[in-house]
Amino acid sequence: MKRFATLFTALDQTTKTTVKTAALTAYFEDAPDRDKLWTIALLSGRRPKRTVNASRLSEWAAELAGLPMWLFKASYDVVGDLAETIHLVLPDPAQTADRSLSDWIDMIRGLSAEEEPARKAAILQAWDQLAGTERFVFNKLITGGFRVGVSQKLMTRALSRATDIEEAELAHRLMGDWAPGTTTFAGLITAPDPEAALSRPYPFCLAYGVEGDPSDLGPPEDWLAEWKWDGIRGQLILRGGQHFLWSRGEELMTDRFPEFARARDFLPDGTVLDGEVLVWDAEAQRPRNFNALQARIGRKTVPKKLLAEAPVILRAYDLLEEDGEDLRALPFADRRARLEKMLDGIAPQAPVALSPVVDFADWSDLAPIRADARAAAAEGLMLKRAASPYHVGRKKGDWWKWKLDPLSIDAVMIYAQAGHGRRANLYTDFTFAVWKGNELVPFTKAYSGLTDAEFNKITYWVRRNTLERFGPVRRVPPEHVFEIGFEGIQKSTRHKSGVALRFPRMLRWRPDKPVQEANTHDDLLAMLDQYG
């Protein structure tokens, strides 16, 4: 564990990617294979399952530290991270132990088979054997939340340097549903098992947001435009008579969306498509809003009724594999032509349809089309360079998203709550209201979008202008107006305002605007009518 804790400290103590890459490379050159495998797993979001629940851990830590539970909870509220809170309150260890990372993880995984007293004894013993960062890292492992500010890309680069295997190839090997408990470092990295490749998705090609004017991108004839859908990015794989659907977060969604089993009836084996999973309104021939999809996302198994009410399709925009051949190096225009040929005339009942290209001759044609995206049930446009290969991950220059500006409304701040973790000593979580006659009706919360300097200023003001406290929440006088941006608006029976917003955030603080001039509840309802 010492080696891994040292790595963790090195990664945590720098903001420079070169230093992080060097630390990781050194670790991958040096650590035992099983530790390397687990490190790859942890850094790619494959954490060991929680075997002890958070409230038990809290109780045991509070007991060991001699603190009443309420005080432990109050501390946790400020720290914002259970693993760290436990680490900070525990007394110093009395023993020592020299066990490897994978050893400790085996211990943690083994706890699922134990009764509670045995679990407790094991955890208390670990806490009494691990010092400093090792104990913090151990707590991160048992609480199942592991983030160290290392992107998968950076990790892949370091691994590539340590193994001399090409980065793109490694990125591909690391995709899919492998688990550190059922594979080895060799089986995954150095001598991969061809069986496992069957379900393995390609790393997704990701886009950046357009900066400035799209006409800066060069001649329009070099570019293709498509609608940017508001669904789930998905990769549909048809190989070996089976099908697999992957999300961009590398989650296997095959069982969640049984519609795609039928894709095999319409498309040849050895096909991999990139596209957007959308709830499809067959009558209107357009996607339904994200809310409809939300109902499906939450369900591991789908009841028949929901399947009939909210059927999904994949609107495909790229072809990554045809006849088992990897097409990613081909220019996008060629891949697109092959895709169109493959999907040409596909039966309407097929769960896959072509996502159309949006025609334009000149950049100036495109702005009004984008402005109308909501009417097309899209959230903007995608711009893709016709000659570009399908990149691994996010690479600037070839794929751009040109989203609509968010909807916005001016609202009054009425409650403030302190943040936690990174923002432990700042008021950052606010509740906003709009006018209904002389009354302020709360309609959303938001906690992002301001600069640190603005949060400092607001915090200063909140501390001096608290009218009432409800636990961590403070009621403040309605004096500050903020422009709230959001991506969508829905009817809601759960909220007093009757609406629910999608992705609300603060676009800016409007100190210039008198409170009386904030928007009204009627304005909000009008937006619901128009965009809901």
Place this chain on the structure above:
Amino acid sequence: MVLEFRDEGIFCPAGGFHIDPWRPVDRALVTHGHADHAYPGHRRYLTSAAAAPVMRHRLGDITIETMEFGETRDINGVTVSFHPAGHVPGSAQVRVEHKGEVWVASGDYKTTPDGLSETFAPVRCHAFITECTFGLPVFDWKPEAVLAAEINAWWQANAAEGRVSAIGAYSLGKAQRLLTMVDSGLGPILTHAAVENTNDVLRGQGLTLPETVRVTPETDPKMHPGALLIAPPSALDGRWARRFGPMSSAFASGWMALRGVRRRRATERGFVVSDHADWKGLNAAIAETGATRIFATHGYTATFRQWLESQGYDAQIVQTEFGDELVDDEDAA
């Protein structure tokens, strides 16, 4: 009540004076020179002798009287005295006695010695007004020697790689504390003008600080390879710091105990060096006063009050304007 809590600050009705008031008053007893305790505009100031020079430096032409630590003075039949608070050089707790009842206003305090400030001296009293900036059990400071070793190791490693080590610290107190902690044999120490001006004041009153080089527009960083640079945090973020080329940045504050806050500052290193008492320090200080009535001012007041109640104290929260005059300064705590 020997002391009352008023809109303008803590007030002694019998003595007719205030302690650390935030609005202009006739007579102010001031615990230390930080801006949230030493406000401008009072007619008369009374401070510890060691706190006065900085106060003059910051507030300009003020009418100021001083007392040595432990010396007593009668103000309208009320006996007052200053006692070391261990927060910054000269920082005081104010003891106020009227008709046999003793109250102590602590200002900001730190219970462990740091080789720079006069060491905190517990004062027996009936009622104690305490800060609780770090009044949660997650705050547990490491010994001074351990912290010093961490900072020196960081400096040494940077110097070996040809980088400047830049450390953000409040110009009064934290900066000088760092100066006493670091091993000045490791290389030159450069200081921002705000820090060096305070250094000059403190040296002038007899404090020993290692040799430092004031950064001026003419300063050539190349002449000081492997230097340690001490500056207010805001200066390190801005253009001023750019001339020093590749640097490793750090921040010294009790808040650095929290990983999240450290990450928000986006400096590479966070050293948990505070001039406030940690959880154990606060509890020990309160116990040693023997007081039964405790007033918690700035910090995690609600939680801390509840904790004190559970420990059998009569505890209350007092709203003051200490500790949050600028959140960034509080970050420097």
